[in-house]
Amino acid sequence: MRKLLSLFLFTLFVSTSLFAQLNRDQYLKLESALGEGSFFNGHLSGFMLYDLDSQTVLYEKNSHQRFIPASTTKLFTLFSSLIVLNDSTQTLRYVTEGNRIKIWGSGDPSWKYKDFYQPAIEALIAPYEQVIFSDANMMSPAFGYGWQWDDYYYNYSAERSSLPIYGNLVHVKKVGNAPTVFPPSFQADVFPTNRTIREVERDFHSNKFYYNPNNFRGREEFIPFISSPELFIKLASDATGKNWAYQSDSLPAIHQEWRGAPLFPILKEMMLESDNFLAEQLMLMVSDRLFQRLDTERAIEYMLKTYLYDLPDEPQWVDGSGLSRHDLFTPRTMVALFEKIYRMVPDQQLFELLPAGGKVGTLENSYKADQPYIFAKTGTMSNNHSLVGLIKGKSGRYYCFAFMNSNYPWKASEVRREMEKVMLMLREMI
Template identity: 55%
Template sequence: MGIKTISIFVITFFIYTSLLAQSPRERYRELDGLIGQNSFFNNHLTGFLLYDLDSQTVQFEKNSHLYFIPASTTKILTFFASLLVLGDSTTLLRYLPKGNDVVIWGTGDPSLYYPAAGIPKPKIDPFLARYKEIFFSDHNWKDEAFGYGWQWDDYNFAYSAEKSPLPLYGNLVTAINVNNRPHLSPSLFSVYQSDKNVRNVTREWRSNDFFYNPKTYNGMRAQVPFITSQKTFVNLASLEWGKVVHASKDPLPPNHFVLKGVPTRTLYKEMMLESDNFIAEQLLLQVSDEVFRELNTEKTIEYIQKTYLMDLPDKPQWVDGSGLSRHNLITPRSLVTVLEKIYRLLPDEEIAQIFPVGGRTGTLKNNYYAPTPYVIAKTGTVSNNHSLAGFIKTRSNKTYAFALMNNNYPYRATAVRREIEKVLLYIRDNF
């Protein structure tokens, strides 16, 4: 090793060790300069908490006691609830044979023909082969198709698919271009021509009538929610299964059988990595089925808050599984408390598989890149609101939990993400 090389090494070493030697007061002051009163984040409502998971101490906080709209970081609560209540595999359906026929009840499992590569196909065909006719009961459905506070005009977007007791195809119609005309799947639905100013397949607000404008059709693949009902399920299932399916109102008896579904981890990864709203909503329904033998989101949230989340610093206003509703409210310090619970439950490598990793996977694939990944976190974005909550690994090989929540800013989310990155890089290099 030459003298010049040694000198560079020594200088680098002393710079690095001097950074590590910063006092907590100096680090706090410099971090406050990035996020405090005179920073970018002072122009809108911002809350932040940085928590040392080893010493179990708060390292920095700003407005961590105030409530914020969490958007998709709500899925952290849904994930935690599912992790504690659901087993290694889903319950696909509950059933009771009646001679050559069978009565089935949905459990909220969304995996049947779900249009996402990460969700395996449940083995339902051998089960169906045993029976001549099928009776589908929705007696255990105690919920609504839309969550409380969802925006009505999102009905036409895939991220706002309706909830249901036993979804098929993710409750979505898929349109693909065949000879410059949309072809719909499942085939139960059809599409007609219209002169309305639309660029792709669209659905009428209150019916399962789909249309497109040949003059403006862009030919891109599209997914549009369909209106769910017991009748629609029966018709779809009859076509898909090639069997007679009837509607039923039979209550779920105590003595019944269970058909297992797919590994729950595959649903968790789809929900967290892709921020899949539909999976999130259906996971809460599966928790409801497991606990109450009925499907009721509101009742389930109340149960989770009274049991597994009773010790949060501030009780969240939690109304859905996905975070679509702006009625959801949570404080940064409560969100960090949930993250710590998850951290104590799962090994680091599993957290890194389920949560998005900066510059590598999921919704963080194009953000927070570094040669060595340091951010493992869930994003949450609705108009004028952006949050990031998860874990950060520092150069000193420590892991911190954090929640950085921003509401009511008047600029693009990219500007907020850019400033968040400055904060996270400082933490990575100095804590």
């Protein structure tokens, strides 16, 4: 029996090892597609293909090199959120004193933002005559380290704050040749201009908004506003019908905490639509849960020293969204991170979180096929484009990959087209 068992295990090992390898012709095809003389040889490009079943690297090219990951950074945020936050958001902390309630935000982004389940803040404060708000627990600045300054009026660069409302965005609708904005309290600060602009643009230093009636298109629906304690208490007062006041008090050791909204819809929106604001607020909530203070840098340090200490190459990770050019990861680190997520998240939930080629999310218009074969997080900023996730081969099996590109002089659409050729070829191989 021992001999038969040994023979069976040996046969299983050999067959698994053979199944997990590319043959010579397949290897040479990938070398030709990614190596010297290929499109990807004209810039820094890295690739890794990994068999999740046999835990074997099938192919790699420059997988040790560091790349600017852009929004694939959100995979780090996803992992951290799943580990620390569990199933719900961390909305706020509070203390009560007679007819007063004092509130410290915990980073929850859902209040009046998109179609998320709404935390019942009005119900929480209803029994109290006075609402005091403090942001003394907010340690991270409104903008992350290494963000581009001239992104300030694009919706993907909304400010971080301890208790956001409306996603820290002004909603713009075109009515005739003029914009109508929401919340309506901003309408008085919308002015016409003769400048040759086609959308509403915000002043760099203030919440004043400008549009040209002759050129206004109204295609940009959301514009970030500059957050401040004074503006927040005005918006919160308008939204709840209660008078809020600001007082920068430290969070006392003895207090109550309130968890407000289901976490999964926020994670799903962050991943499918690559929502930077959600990613940043998620890392603030992670920090709040860990340290009772909103400090993204400290939360990242904690995750790297605990749950992510064993990644093959130490990441340079500085924000939740990937807006920073200081983020630097290697393809093999991205694969190792994705494997952690893959082992932790049930398959059905994982596929709900990942954009699918030709179907949903940021891959809706690329990697099209009769049946989706790419399920992955995208990451794009000028001169950088990456894709990390799963590829389904013609065998029906799933493999993990990381495909990262930096320092190219072409449009990202051209890089995506060439990547798609490689992935289609790979699908036929595996």
